[in-house]
Amino acid sequence: MITLYGTAHSRTHRVLWLLRELGLAFEHIPTDFVTRENRDPAFLAVNPNGRVPALVDGDITLWESLTINLYLSRRYGGEIAARGFVEETLAMQWSMWAAAELDKALFLAATNLRFFAAADRNPDDVALALRKLSRPFAVLDGWLTDRRYILGDRFTVADLNVAAVLSLVRLCGLPVEPYPAMSQWLGGCLDRPAADDYLRLDFKLSRLPPENYIFMFL
Amino acid sequence: MITLYGTAHSRTHRVLWLLRELGLAFEHIPTDFVTRENRDPAFLAVNPNGRVPALVDGDITLWESLTINLYLSRRYGGEIAARGFVEETLAMQWSMWAAAELDKALFLAATNLRFFAAADRNPDDVALALRKLSRPFAVLDGWLTDRRYILGDRFTVADLNVAAVLSLVRLCGLPVEPYPAMSQWLGGCLDRPAADDYLRLDFKLSRLPPENYIFMFL
Structure with missing residues (x-):
């Protein structure tokens, strides 16, 4: 029995996409960070980090969205799973690369294009x-x-993980014309029927004052 | 034949530690970001990201320090390798956790305690x-x-990866007394003879002006 915690308007959308690609049955508990359900003791017992998504699959409890996807595809995946040790390693490398190289900068762009109230947005940060x-x-x-x-x-879990991180590109209308191969590939990935939860990624955040602003992006 | 690119005063120290734990022979090319060797076309052909470390092992070329360590320990590791799918998944989860939760905040602390010139340091950022x-x-x-x-x-590659990211705690003297179990575990990991390259992690960085400062930490 697979249980997934987290709302679709969070990084949980990455795992929802993977689960739908695999056609797996799962229980979905839409723990919502907007209402701070992620800080409830019951959820902290699942993930002490207080972050979504988290996944329970029988005896194993996991956090970190991209790890969860690599786990699920290795355990249950057919066509989209990495095949063998070298492909598994490359899927992990590109997932870590997306987290390290893309995630925080995309969040800075997305907050200043969409998630902050209009008066709080700064085009210089974009x-x-x-x-x-x-x-x-x-x-x-x-x-x-x-x-x-x-x-x-x-199409494999490597594409899914990187494209899921990059879904903010489409959600925020970031200009990617200078990158035609990436742009075409990303369009193809996000157009897959199982991916459409990324469109629900909407919420409002408050901008921190200048002296603390960087805190949001560490 | 294993070739490792990157100086010990970079995230390459994480892989040097792993290679020494495993006792593997390797060629070390100390590509140095301080002198911008990481931007040379010859190195960009190995890692187009222009980042160290990078590793070539026969047919496979890898970037991302923590991925490289998980790869090497799975391929060559004895005692420190994760055993089986569940342990491999947890080692990956904790590695991704360290990259996502610790790496950028530790870098903000370390720049303002050590890597910036004294006049550029800001205790508020620490x-x-x-x-x-x-x-x-x-x-x-x-x-x-x-x-x-x-x-x-x-002790496994999970400890090594997380402790290698946390080596900045000791290098910069960050206060960790409120975390006695973590503190004792970290001391034990960093005292391993194979770990001592982290002490070479020294270089100087220039602080960017306030309007661009966040760029360094994305």
């Missing part, structure tokens, strides 16, 4: 985020220039 | 980083309260 993203975007674009998907010729 | 770190520190401390090591009773 520009800064895009400047930071220009290097990893070029890397992914180059990688995909002679590959249809990240691991080669089929 | 306080901000410590506030951000208080949650993951409490999580790890709680996890280790009834476990000797992250996966149970033996």
